[in-house]
Amino acid sequence: GESQAVQIKLATVAPEGSLWMEGMRRGAEEIKKRTGGRVQIKLFGGGVMGNENSVLRKIRIGQLQGGAFTAGGLSNVCADLRLYGLPMVFHSLDEVDYVRARMDQVLLAEMAKAGFVSFGFGEGGFALLMSHEPVRSLKDMKGKKVWIPADDRISEVAMKHLGLSPVVLPITDVLTGLQTGLLDIVETSPIGAIAFQWHVKTRYITDAPLAYIFATLVIDKRVFDKIEPADGEILREVMTRIYKEFDRQNRADNEAALAALLKQGLKIVQPADGELTLWREKADQVNRGLEKEGAFTPALYHQLLGHLAEFRKK
Amino acid sequence: MIPSILLILLALVGVPLFVIIAAAALWGFHSSGIDLSVVAIEIYRIAETPVLLAIPLFTFAGYLLSESQAPQRLMRLTQSLIGWLPGGLAIVSLGVCAAFTAFTGASGVTIIALGALLYPAMEEAGYPQKFNLGLITTSGSLGLLFAPSLPLILYGIVAQQMNLGQPVAIEDLFLAGIFPGLLMLVLLSLWSVWANRGNRIPLSRFKWRDVGSSIRNAAWELPLPIFVLGGIYGGFFAVSEAAAMTALYVLVVEVIILREISLRRLPSIMRKSMVLVGGILVILAVSLASANYMIDAGIPTRLFELINAHVSSRLTFLILLNIFLLLLGALLDIFSALVLVVPLILPVAVGYGIHPVHLGIIFLANMQIGYLTPPVGLNLFISGYRFKKPISEVYWSTLPFFLILLCSVLVITYWPALSLVLLH
Amino acid sequence: MMVSATDKGLLFWLRRIGMMIEDALLILFLSLMIVLACGQIVLRNFFSIGLVWADGLLQISVLWLGLLGAMVASRDDNHIKIDVLSRFFPEKMQIPIRLLSHLFTAAICGILAWQSFLFVRSEYAFGTTGVGKYPIWIFQSILPIAFGLISYRYALNFLSLLRCSGKEGKKSR
Ligand code: NA
Ligand code: NA
Numbered sequence: 028g029e030s031q032a033v034q035i036k037l038a039t040v041a042p043e044g045s046l047w048m049e050g051m052r053r054g055a056e057e058i059k060k061r062t063g064g065r066v067q068i069k070l071f072g073g074g075v076m077g078n079e080n081s082v083l084r085k086i087r088i089g090q091l092q093g094g095a096f097t098a099g100g101l102s103n104v105c106a107d108l109r110l111y112g113l114p115m116v117f118h119s120l121d122e123v124d125y126v127r128a129r130m131d132q133v134l135l136a137e138m139a140k141a142g143f144v145s146f147g148f149g150e151g152g153f154a155l156l157m158s159h160e161p162v163r164s165l166k167d168m169k170g171k172k173v174w175i176p177a178d179d180r181i182s183e184v185a186m187k188h189l190g191l192s193p194v195v196l197p198i199t200d201v202l203t204g205l206q207t208g209l210l211d212i213v214e215t216s217p218i219g220a221i222a223f224q225w226h227v228k229t230r231y232i233t234d235a236p237l238a239y240i241f242a243t244l245v246i247d248k249r250v251f252d253k254i255e256p257a258d259g260e261i262l263r264e265v266m267t268r269i270y271k272e273f274d275r276q277n278r279a280d281n282e283a284a285l286a287a288l289l290k291q292g293l294k295i296v297q298p299a300d301g302e303l304t305l306w307r308e309k310a311d312q313v314n315r316g317l318e319k320e321g322a323f324t325p326a327l328y329h330q331l332l333g334h335l336a337e338f339r340k341k
Numbered sequence: 342m343i344p345s346i347l348l349i350l351l352a353l354v355g356v357p358l359f360v361i362i363a364a365a366a367l368w369g370f371h372s373s374g375i376d377l378s379v380v381a382i383e384i385y386r387i388a389e390t391p392v393l394l395a396i397p398l399f400t401f402a403g404y405l406l407s408e409s410q411a412p413q414r415l416m417r418l419t420q421s422l423i424g425w426l427p428g429g430l431a432i433v434s435l436g437v438c439a440a441f442t443a444f445t446g447a448s449g450v451t452i453i454a455l456g457a458l459l460y461p462a463m464e465e466a467g468y469p470q471k472f473n474l475g476l477i478t479t480s481g482s483l484g485l486l487f488a489p490s491l492p493l494i495l496y497g498i499v500a501q502q503m504n505l506g507q508p509v510a511i512e513d514l515f516l517a518g519i520f521p522g523l524l525m526l527v528l529l530s531l532w533s534v535w536a537n538r539g540n541r542i543p544l545s546r547f548k549w550r551d552v553g554s555s556i557r558n559a560a561w562e563l564p565l566p567i568f569v570l571g572g573i574y575g576g577f578f579a580v581s582e583a584a585a586m587t588a589l590y591v592l593v594v595e596v597i598i599l600r601e602i603s604l605r606r607l608p609s610i611m612r613k614s615m616v617l618v619g620g621i622l623v624i625l626a627v628s629l630a631s632a633n634y635m636i637d638a639g640i641p642t643r644l645f646e647l648i649n650a651h652v653s654s655r656l657t658f659l660i661l662l663n664i665f666l667l668l669l670g671a672l673l674d675i676f677s678a679l680v681l682v683v684p685l686i687l688p689v690a691v692g693y694g695i696h697p698v699h700l701g702i703i704f705l706a707n708m709q710i711g712y713l714t715p716p717v718g719l720n721l722f723i724s725g726y727r728f729k730k731p732i733s734e735v736y737w738s739t740l741p742f743f744l745i746l747l748c749s750v751l752v753i754t755y756w757p758a759l760s761l762v763l764l765h
Numbered sequence: 766m767m768v769s770a771t772d773k774g775l776l777f778w779l780r781r782i783g784m785m786i787e788d789a790l791l792i793l794f795l796s797l798m799i800v801l802a803c804g805q806i807v808l809r810n811f812f813s814i815g816l817v818w819a820d821g822l823l824q825i826s827v828l829w830l831g832l833l834g835a836m837v838a839s840r841d842d843n844h845i846k847i848d849v850l851s852r853f854f855p856e857k858m859q860i861p862i863r864l865l866s867h868l869f870t871a872a873i874c875g876i877l878a879w880q881s882f883l884f885v886r887s888e889y890a891f892g893t894t895g896v897g898k899y900p901i902w903i904f905q906s907i908l909p910i911a912f913g914l915i916s917y918r919y920a921l922n923f924l925s926l927l928r929c930s931g932k933e934g935k936k937s938r
Contacts, residue, residue: 043684073680208576619834
């Protein structure tokens with residue numbers, strides 16, 4: 028018989044008019060056409076539905092059926108999303124590619140267990156240090172004011188291990204904070220730096236991948252299961268394709284953003300000899316601490332480390 | 342339709358405003374078939390919006406100042422400095438409020454915190470009460486165009502991510518806001534002088550001795566702005582933390598150093614100021630819910646499409662944009678409006694050859710007077726509440742100021758050079 | 766008569782104690798806010814310490830202050846109102862209008878209280894945490910309490926006005 032149209036309302040912090048939104052709109056159009064209007068996607072950009080916690084709450088009560096989340100935002104319901112973003116686990120994007128080819132499916136399955144259907148991950152790039160003064164070593168950071176966002180457990184633990192003093196501020200204070208000297212060092216990807224215009228107030232970028240940033244789009248599994256299987260397949264196929272595109276596109280965009288930053292006069296700084304090893308040792312301590320805290324599933328963490336060891340042997 | 346008419350009637354006969362807004366939100370969500378606990382989720386967003394922290398802290402500081410002798414000292418100081426200028430204190434008040442709003446945003450806290458200080462000072466100086474009410478109400482959103490106002494920064498961030506082909510630098514916005522902001526200040530100042538031309542406020546001759554003694558009198562309050570601005574620009578604390586330091590400074594000065602407020606009176610002042618804060622925050626809270634209903638139902642988008650359908654030229658676009666933004670300022674808070682509406686209007690505006698930085702200034706200038714637009718501008722209610730005046734009196738007192746601001750908005754809109762002259 | 770008198774006594778004392786608790790909480794939260802916000806600045810500048818949980822707690826205090834303030838404001842119906850029409854109504858209409866207004870307020874706040882309760886219950890069920898590692902429902906519990914009490918106060922206002930007007934009605938007859 029004639030089944031009712033399913034409306035899927037999705038929220039994101041990406042603003043209307045951004046590439047993400049435009050890509051999603053094209054996808055929504057295609058899904059509507061190919062399912063004969065039985066699956067309709069409505070997008071709410073710009074964070075108008077509130078922060079990620081609010082969006083999760085609204086998914087629970089059914090005002091929304093899904094949304095785009097950063098790994099951190101969704102880690103309250105699916106702890107293992109923290110894995111890729113752990114401090115300094117990855118040394119390069121090649122390592123990321125190797126591990127993701129083997130573990131993306133595992134994380135998608137974990138999300139399904141938590142009640143969310145996801146269609147893959149969109150890369151945000153590596154977070155890098157941006158600073159007023161060149162940062163080549165841990166010593167260069169001592170006594171400097173390093174920004175971390177409020178209630179960010181991983182950054183907090185990392186700062187403690189590094190013996191640094193974080194300045195906790197809402198993100199809206201960062202730009203003026205960099206200008207007034209309230210902050211000396213921030214951590215973000217090249218795309219993020221340009222979006223928030225922090226590059227205007229910083230001069231150096233340290234070439235050391237601190238943490239891998241990524242995001243994902245999820246749909247409430249209860250809703251997804253209500254969609255006719257054939258339509259669900261179309262939805263899955265289109266969304267997976269779009270997310271693959273985002274994933275590829277963002278890598279290129281991050282490279283372009285970094286080039287733009289350099290063109291605007293920012294300078295790349297290489298960590299001093301032995302520093303990177305030291306930082307990675309500290310990061311490893313952080314990660315083992317988080318493992319003990321139960322911040323993620325130990326077995327999956329070791330699986331990730333196993334893949335990395337494999338890759339590094341080659 | 343019938344529920345909205347009923348709600349308007351209930352509002353007009355004295356049902357608390359937050360109840361009306363909450364009822365509208367509940368009704369809206371109910372008719373969209375959405376679980377009503379979304380209203381609670383939205384109200385809880387008060388605890389997820391860092392900018393609101395400034396409201397209780399500044400309100401408390403303002404209350405403390407108003408209960409001390411600070412208003413009299415401030416009045417004497419300005420009289421001694423510019424007592425020879427008709428409307429002098431009014432002009433000073435406008436400037437101070439604009440600077441304050443630039444740092445705090447236009448959440449109405451200017452009216453409560455600074456109004457508490459300036460309103461009695463102006464009354465003491467002999468300004469008519471109706472004029473004072475209008476001036477303070479208007480000042481509540483003045484200064485949005487001056488750096489480092491958060492809405493300016495947010496506009497830059499939103500516009501930057503839209504792939505317009507031209508950069509929208511926040512620093513350019515800071516520059517672009519200067520002359521339009523000054524235009525508003527100058528026009529309001531001229532009006533203040535004109536409106537008080539017939540008042541018998543005794544004009545005093547400038548005497549160095551008076552200046553010296555009034556500065557000595559206010560020796561503890563005068564360093565406050567230097568302390569706060571120095572703290573921010575010296576990198577000791579963030580803009581969002583200025584409120585806390587102000588509250589602490591005022592507390593120390595009025596209670597411990599000057600002892601004009603005894604420790605015994607302090608709890609009752611704390612309590613009174615927080616009741617005021619409650620009255621405002623509960624409205625902001627339920628407004629989040631009603632705005633969310635409108636966003637969920639796509640009302641701003643539909644409204645814009647309706648208006649956009651009649652656009653045929655740059656001129657009609659600008660005229661309809663002004664109307665649209667004034668309506669919007671009454672419906673949404675400035676932050677929701679920014680993220681929701683800027684992406685809608687920006688591509689159209691750029692298509693008509695409007696510079697994105699100029700559009701930002703137009704947008705904020707319109708939103709600014711949206712706070713004062715009768716019948717539903719939030720600042721009108723806050724002012725009536727703070728000074729215990731019937732709302733109709735607030736309407737009439739604010740009208741001349743509103744009309745002047747409306748003129749400035751038109752100038753800002755149709756004279757792009759005013760905004761763009763400092764760029765490049 | 767006797768029963769109603771003791772009733773009134775008990776309610777009277779409950780009311781007094783409740784009001785004292787409300788006032789004390791208002792003062793406590795404002796003080797906490799000043800100490801925490803300024804303390805953070807002192808710790809950062811003089812001891813190089815940053816508290817990751819402080820911002821969360823500060824924002825929760827804004828919510829608590831706002832709702833407690835709104836509760837206290839409803840004691841004497843001191844909320845922001847537009848109220849431009851009621852002055853033009855004849856004397857006879859004034860009391861029915863105020864009765865209607867109180868009743869409507871009590872009803873809407875009752876709904877808000879119930880929906881807030883459902884919200885807090887679901888946060889409890891999902892075990893969401895905040896401000897460090899604490900269950901967030903504790904911080905959210907002010908929502909149903911505040912709207913519940915506001916509703917209760919307006920219901921009382923309604924009843925006492927009804928009783929008053931009833932008495933006056935009898936007297937005038
Ligand atoms: Na904010
Ligand atoms: Na508004």
